[in-house]
Amino acid sequence: MAQKGIREYDAKRMMAKALPKFSDGKIKFEASQVLIGAETDLVKLAAENPWLTTDKLVAKPDQLFGKRGLNNLLYVNKSWSEVQDWIKERMNKTVTIKQTTGETKGELNQFLVEKFIPHEEEYYIAITTSREYDTIHFSTKGGVNIEDVWDTVVTLDIPIMKEIEDMDVTSFLPDELGSRKEIVADFIMALYKMVVEYHFVYLELNPFTFVNGSPVALDAVAKIDDYASFQCAEYWGELKFPSPFGLEKTPEEEKVDELDERTGASLKLTILNPAGRIWNLVAGGGASVIYADTVVDLGYHEELANYGEYSGNPTRELTYAYTKTVLDLMTRKKDPQGRPKFLLIGGGIANFTDVAKTFTGIVQAITEYKDKLIETDVRIFVRRGGPNYVEGLNIMKNLGEKIGVPIEVYGPETHMTKIVSLALDKKVG
């Protein structure tokens, strides 16, 4: 999936490890912080981190969303006991947060607690990546919505084939930094090297400040290229990629994730509306998007139950397990108005996936769910091409006749998404 958001806690943890190394010890970076979930043993935590009870603290949710101050989710300059009460009140509570992109509803379940740092200056830095170069953005006016002070932001592009040593970092920084210019340059260089070596694709500290000559990040937003996990396992340490806020995974989605991780094949499932009547079981990352598009284009987005795909020649067992998960979700309840449901077993013309073989796994699951499919009035539409597709389509045709579930079957001669309109135009109520 490539670009994945990581927690502020993890970003700072990595900075504490990486920055001294990448600055030859010039930059010290302390990260006195703990991450608290519903299960965390707070007594043990306080024993292991004595500063929790001796220092003033800051607490905030750490779940990949910003604007925490604006949403009253920032608790500053408080004692450990106050912080504990504050977290307890909010743990596992569902809240609606305001973001620049709109409102999101989700459950609070991870909190970051760190030392409160009294400070004066608030600087802004972000490192972004694009195809040809990386860009460093810096401003001495951090701690605010950066778009509001965008004209104070200076930028430095580092072409992909260049090293940070090749760049004149000091002179791109504003003169108002004065004597601090050098340490800021050292910090930026170390930070940039970490971004490169640790395969970050995005890092923003808004703001950061200096305490006793060392930089301290008061906030951190980061994304990482998870394709690099094989190179970075040691750098990253134990790193989990949390779901975006408000998109916590259902057990079924987690199950499909597990199946996905187990093999070289790809299996994806996102449940959009469990009461929806249109379920997709589509082969291929590209085709699956088009099927979802077509359902939406035809005006049925409220009926679209899931997004998902299987690809990369999954084994029969995997396809079976995947199909079963979808069928189980789909046949749990009848439509309250007694309308039919639709299962779209779609796909393009496969390059090398054996259609007949993947279909045998699907057939096994459908056969198992025969009674439930009939009970919930499910109608199945199939469209597929590729290696052994003739046999695969025949298997599907025969299945329909055998188990008494209506199955319409189409091959490459029919336009790929035709089954969507065939199913929906006539039949969705």
Add this chain to the structure above:
Amino acid sequence: MKSYELFDRNSRAFIYGQQQKAAQRMLDFDYLCKRETPSVAGFITPTGSGYVKLFFGTKEISIPRYISLDEAILANPDVDVMVNFSSERSCAETTMEALDTENIRTIIMIAEGVPQRDVRKIAKIARERGKWIIGPATVGGLKPGCFKIGNAAGTIQNIKDTKLYRPGSVGFVSVSGGLSNEGYNIVSRNTDGIYEGYAVGGDVYPATTLIDHLLRYEQNPNIKMMVALGEVGGKDEYQIIDAIKEKKLTKPLVMWVTGTCAEVLPGGVQFGHAGAKADSKADTAKAKNAALREAGVIVPDSFEDYDQKIKETFDKLKAEGKIEEIIEPTTPNVPMDYAQAVAEGLVRKPTNFISTICDETGEIHNYCGVPIDQVIKENYGIGGVLGLLWFKKKLPQYARDFIELVIQIVADHGPAVSGAHNTIVTARAGKGLIESIISGMVTIGPRFGGAVNGAANHFSWGLQNNLEPREFVNEMKKKNVMIQGIGHRIHSIDNPDERCEIMMNFAKDHFPKHPLLDYALAVQDVTTMKKGTLILNVDGTIGVLFVDLLKSLGYQDIEIKEMIEMGFFNAFFIIGRTMGFMGHYFDQKRLKTPLYRHPWDDILYAVPDQPEEVK
């Protein structure tokens, strides 16, 4: 070859990795296009060199394997393509290696999951050096009539159906590899076919993007129109708009950006492709489609009428006389792989082998239809397993117990017997386990151990011919045949062999019937009258009791006779005694005993003074 072309009819490639199926698909395409030379020049497999056998049409050819790219280039200086099937872990490194060579100009990165920063560098270097990368995370693509990358375009039947063996007038490019084949199908059904078609891959930063290929197509006079399929996420499509504005793209372009549903889905949904995620308004499919339409690209209302737009555009060009009629070439018949023909039920062949005792082709191996896990769970034991593999029967408990009883009793009878002796001598000569126990086993036969079979045979003959015990003894004497299974060195009628007693008592207690034991004991009454040690010995007891066991299990005399003839009964002796041989072998090895040499004083040297002279 022009700079805007990636391949021609003579292009040859190295395949990085063990991808024989993909290579075969390339060769089948070559043959269908009537290429003179196969497009695969060799495999690069760092684990070893050698050859791989593949088909070119009906002919089998061998394709070399090289352990390094350098070695491969040295042997094939004309090759300028590398199809890189190495894993996401090494794909960047091996691609970089190929970029550093003079010869390789086009590299296809198949792996999904190559770190972005690595790909960004690769893309930059390739551009600087005038080289071409397709991928990563792609199936590749093809140039009909010339060259096909790996698994692109699927089966040979699909290539025939969509006429991908000869060039048409349409340049196609998509993001998705999975959809590229669908794209070729749509284009083929609505135009005169594909001239070139590639999938750049669904990553955030594919090394080459849609625009890179569209600009090539623009330069190519053989390409009359272009068809593209983009995706939500990223801003690569905007380069197309810029190019149109700058008049760098002038040919008709039909294009659709997929992912229009993203806006009605919750924010964080990640589609199947890494790059398919909108980070800003401009990245959305709707925005891209609208912008493309405004710039003059032919954009359908949805994917549903993508095919119609392609057809209209092509028909218009045709009406304007811009497209020449294609003279359809004939295509040779590409033989189907045997495995494929079998899968489709088109051929059959008689087998040379048959197995009726077990099957290892299923999910779990079975013994005579019983999966091995079930064998363990249901406590079949050694006796039960032999029942399945030797008798092909699920034996009753008493039969399993009796078999195990016999195996335990015959496991070893000391180092002095011929089999153990040979094993020991061989072990001491420094030979290994197999040679040592084989040298012991080869002595098993009519004189050593083989009396089991013999006894079963002799007594069965007597009983079947209704000979009274005395008559039987006399008949055997008349024929000058020693009755097998009778006689012991030490034990006698007064000093019975405990082992025989145990087996006989077991049979009496558990076998439904034991007529041959009764008969043999009656014979023993006759023989021991002559001499007390002429008792039914261990071999004899085993022999007759196995006959009784088989009868109890429902076998007919004729079947039992066949089993004796094929050495069935000796088999129990062999399986038991082999355990003993191995024990002797390990014993000798542990003791590190030296080479055995038989002492002179144990050999009578009776050599004549002179040989008899034959005249």
